[in-house]
Amino acid sequence: MRRVAQLSRCRQCCSLRQQQQWHQQQACRALNSSSEAASTAQKETHFGYKQVPESDKKGMVKGVFSSVAKDYDVMNDLMSAGVHRLWKDEFVRMLGVKEALQAGDSPPRVLDMAGGTGDISFRIIEEMSPYLRQDQGDEPIVTVSDINPKMLEVGEERAAKRFSGRALSALEFRVADAEALPFEDGAYDAYTIAFGLRNVTDVPRALAEARRVLRRGGRFMCLEFSHVNNPMLQRLYDAYSFSVIPKIGAVVANDKPAYQYLVESIRMFPKQHELERMMREAGFQAVSHTDMTCGVVSVHSGFKL
Structure with missing residues (x-):
């Protein structure tokens, strides 16, 4: 016991x-x-030169572009003396849509992320127009997507004035977050983003999402302000950016802080080779970049192979 x-x-x-x-x-x-x-x-991230909580940045960026949406295209002309049009023309030419269609390929499905007011999408549709037929149906071919509804509203208004028939029905406008796209895997042949990647909170996540929605063989292309490779031009560019652009924003858009942020966000964006590294880490191959205007802007390209 x-x-x-x-x-x-x-x-x-x-x-x-x-x-x-x-x-x-x-x-x-x-x-x-x-x-x-x-x-x-x-956890914090940058909003221009300021450090802010990561959870706050999307709302802050949305506020900036909601404020400037109606004056965005006019401001682009004033800030770049119209050169942004040449950059965008060359960007779309490099995408190679016209060459593919001339070779007998079907119109590629394109996601134009941060497409806002439609500058890139409209150029793509204009290249496609001679090859679009009404008997092909009304299914959209180019998706203009942006996290900001006000930017898309401006884009839709511009599209209705610029296009009709099959060219207009080939466009669709979708509100979406680049870091969490509401599109199926492999849904697109090409993904473009012009002057939008620097506003994303989590760039690696946005790159991963871009790759996910591309089909095998699909192409990612980014046009973004970058880092000038000429020291003398860099000094002139800095003086113009910080002294002139915010003042233009104050006069034309009545929003100096928004354009102060835009100038600062350019300086905080990764340099050309750093962005190439990030693209490779996201799984893109045949990664390259092409500088324009001595690196004021750069086109980044990669493929999902």
């Missing part, structure tokens, strides 16, 4: 120790979870 009682007490002690260990483990897990949550909550 004494041995039975001792064995019973041992079992109770073991059970108690196990319960204590289990509670300690749960407490540690809860502490780690709280630490991770606190770390996530405190």
Whole structure:
């Protein structure tokens, strides 16, 4: 009986120790979870030169572009003296839509991310127009997508004035976040983003999403302000950017802070070779870049192979 009682007490002690260990483990897990949550909550990113919580940046960027949406195209002309039109023309030419259609290929499905007011999409549709027929149906071919509904509203208004028939029905406008696209895997032949990637909070995630929605063999192309490779031009460019552009924004768009942010966001964007590295890490191959105007802007290209 004494041995039975001792064995019973041992079992109770073991059970108690196990319960204590289990509670300690749960407490540690809860502490780690709280630490991770606190770390996530405190994680910051840049908004221009300011450091802000990551969770706040999308709303802040949306506010900037909601404010400037109606004056966005006029401001682009004023800020670049119209040169942005030449950059965009060359960007679309490099995409190679016209050459593919001339060779007998079907019109490629294109996602124009951060497409806003439609500058890139409209150029693509104009290249496609001679090869579009009404008997091909009304299914959209080019998706103009942006996180900002006001930018897309301006784009839709411009499209209705510029196109009709099959060319107009080939366009669709979709509100979407570049970091969490609502499109199926492999849905597009090409993904373009012009002057929008620097406004994304998590660039690697946006690149991964771009690759996901491309079919095998599909092409990613990004046109973005970059880093000038001529020291003298860099000094002139900085002086113009920080002294003149915000003042133009104050006069034309009545929003100096928005254009101060746009200037600062350019300086915070990765340099050409750094963005190439990020594209390769996202899984793109045959990655390259082409500078324009001594690196004021750069075209980045990669393929999903």
